Amino acid sequence: MFSLKKSQMFALIISSLIVGYTTTMINAKADSGYTVVKRMTGNNANVAYHLANNSKNTYLWNGIHTKAKANLRKYKNYSWRYYGKSLILSHNSKKSLYYYIQGITPNGNEASKIRGIVWHSYLTPGINPNYKQLNNIYYRYFNTDSEYLHYVQKSPSQKLTREVLKLFPNTHLSIQLTKAADGASPWAWASPRVDGYKNILEFPTVQKYFNKRFYKPNISDNTRFKLIKAGLDKSYSQTKRNALTQYQIGIYYYNNPHRLIDDEAPGFTIAIPE
Structure with a gap:
């Protein structure tokens, strides 16, 4: 008798859970009655956002708001690329x-x-700040020096970047210079030029070690750093590097070559703002 009641109780609990789950999903998906008032297209698609509150249900919808595609709360370590497109719904x-x-x-x-549409107030500008969980993030998504520095300091993918920055202890990390220089431009070594900067230093003998597509993709970051340091010590001493107090450094590195495209050249550039 006890076994039967227990079995019935268990079935009742399971049934309640199923009903509750189904109701939740319907409430998320059956939010119809939306009409598109206006569609808009902006100029900048290289903008990243993260959730303003990653513990709150935040639904991503299809383009006409008739079907919930995902609950973004389940993607706590994601960032969200804004396409430069938006719409007003009524x-x-x-x-x-x-x-x-x-x-x-x-x-x-x-x-x-x-991918889909989300109410704009659920988002806040910038890459997800869980930097310890992030790797090989496109540098153009960072907006401030401090944001980029925190990523470099904490991301597992940025060990080489951190070590190279230590070789220039008095040089300020600049996301603006990183974006302006696109790392090292191998085709411009003979006459380097970066808009908005002067006295540009690019150290061409060591830049190749940054690029896994062009230099021994299977060697470790430790080996790459040793090659970079040896090349710098030979051409530009630590004493000279310490004296670069008026300079900024732009730098980026991917420890996984999946992010690299033909016109990207990871490396670093040092210069003074004009």
Whole structure:
């Protein structure tokens, strides 16, 4: 008799859970009655956002807000690429702004299939600040020096970057110079030029060691650093490097070559703002 009651109770609990789960999903998906008022396209698609509150249910919808595609709360370490496209939806006489976004995985993969529209106030500007979980993030998504520095300091993928920065202890890390220089430009070594900067130093003899596509992709970051340090010590002593107090450094590195494209050349550039 006890066994039967226990079995019935168990079935009742399971049934309740299923009903509750189904109701939750329907509540998320059956939010119809939205109409598109206006579609807009901006100029800048290289903008990253993260969730303003990653413990709150935040639904990503299809383009006409008839189907919930994902609950972004489940992707706590993702960032979200803004496509430069948005739309205004009307629901119950209230208008709301939505952004088209696509997931950027913690490993820097921008080909995530998670994409759709989300209410703009669920997002806040910038890469996800869980930097210890992030690797090989596209440097153009960073907006401030401190944001980029924190990523470099904490990301497992940025060990080589951290070690190289120690070779220039009095030189300020600049995301603006990083973006302006695109790392080292191998085709411009003979006459380096970076808009907005002067007295440019590019150290061509060591730049190749940054690029896994062009120099021994299977060697370790430790080996790469030893090669970089030896090359710098030979051409530009530590005493000279310590004296670069008026200079800024732009630098980027991917320890996984999946992010590299033909016109990218990881490396570093040192210069003085004009």
